[in-house]
Amino acid sequence: ILNVEQSPQSLHVQEGDSTNFTCSFPSSNFYALHWYRWETAKSPEALFVMTLNGDEKKKGRISATLNTKEGYSYLYIKGSQPEDSATYLCAFITGTASKLTFGTGTRLQVTL
Amino acid sequence: DTEVTQTPKHLVMGMTNKKSLKCEQHMGHRAMYWYKQKAKKPPELMFVYSYEKLSINESVPSRFSPECPNSSLLNLHLHALQPEDSALYLCASSQGSLAQETQYFGPGTRLLVL
Numbered sequence: 696i697l698n699v700e701q702s703p704q705s706l707h708v709q710e711g712d713s714t715n716f717t718c719s720f721p722s723s724n725f726y727a728l729h730w731y732r733w734e735t736a737k738s739p740e741a742l743f744v745m746t747l748n749g750d751e752k753k754k755g756r757i758s759a760t761l762n763t764k765e766g767y768s769y770l771y772i773k774g775s776q777p778e779d780s781a782t783y784l785c786a787f788i789t790g791t792a793s794k795l796t797f798g799t800g801t802r803l804q805v806t807l
Numbered sequence: 808d809t810e811v812t813q814t815p816k817h818l819v820m821g822m823t824n825k826k827s828l829k830c831e832q833h834m835g836h837r838a839m840y841w842y843k844q845k846a847k848k849p850p851e852l853m854f855v856y857s858y859e860k861l862s863i864n865e866s867v868p869s870r871f872s873p874e875c876p877n878s879s880l881l882n883l884h885l886h887a888l889q890p891e892d893s894a895l896y897l898c899a900s901s902q903g904s905l906a907q908e909t910q911y912f913g914p915g916t917r918l919l920v921l
Contacts (some may be wrong), residue, residue: 727907739912788906797849
């Protein structure tokens with residue numbers, strides 16, 4: 696059973712704060728890591744797919760890095776806005792499986 | 808159109824009922840997925856269809872029966888469910904079934920089994 700852990704479980708920041716959270720996954724047999732953003736009552740929205748060690752991806756104020764050798768990925772949000780409030784999920788894929796194994800998510804709340 | 812639609816949004820059914828969940832995409836994607844999410848848990852894969860053929864069944868009980876009538880449509884037929892099957896059922900699709908391809912999710916069907 697693959698163990699994908701995300702921390703913290705929840706986070707409450709003020710508008711304008713920058714924040715980051717972590718996804719930890721087994722470092723052996725890595726194939727790809729996905730990040731999703733999931734607002735309540737909406738569809739999970741794909742943010743990034745990361746495949747190479749040292750990958751850095753950016754989408755607006757959100758960026759992510761990947762370290763496959765030590766088994767972690769960071770998601771950063773610069774200048775958080777209330778519309779960033781959502782659960783951020785990472786999902787890991789090994790080379791021997793074609794399925795996503797999700798972490799439990801980090802729930803972010805941004806207040807004015 | 809980058810949308811995956813799911814119907815119904817909510818469903819309440821008894822343990823003797825037969826019902827179906829429907830998922831549709833018009834992005835030309837050839838892989839479609841069913842996931843189950845229990846409260847406060849991550850989504851878990853149930854089934855994968857690739858080019859309209861079932862390619863992965865994650866040891867799901869036979870009371871859940873998937874069907875892919877064409878490349879745009881994915882159904883999940885439900886029969887004799889148990890209360891512990893109450894969950895959010897998510898559908899997703901991707902261009903192909905390679906692991907690095909982005910999966911596009913629908914909003915889910917929230918199922919309550921009484």
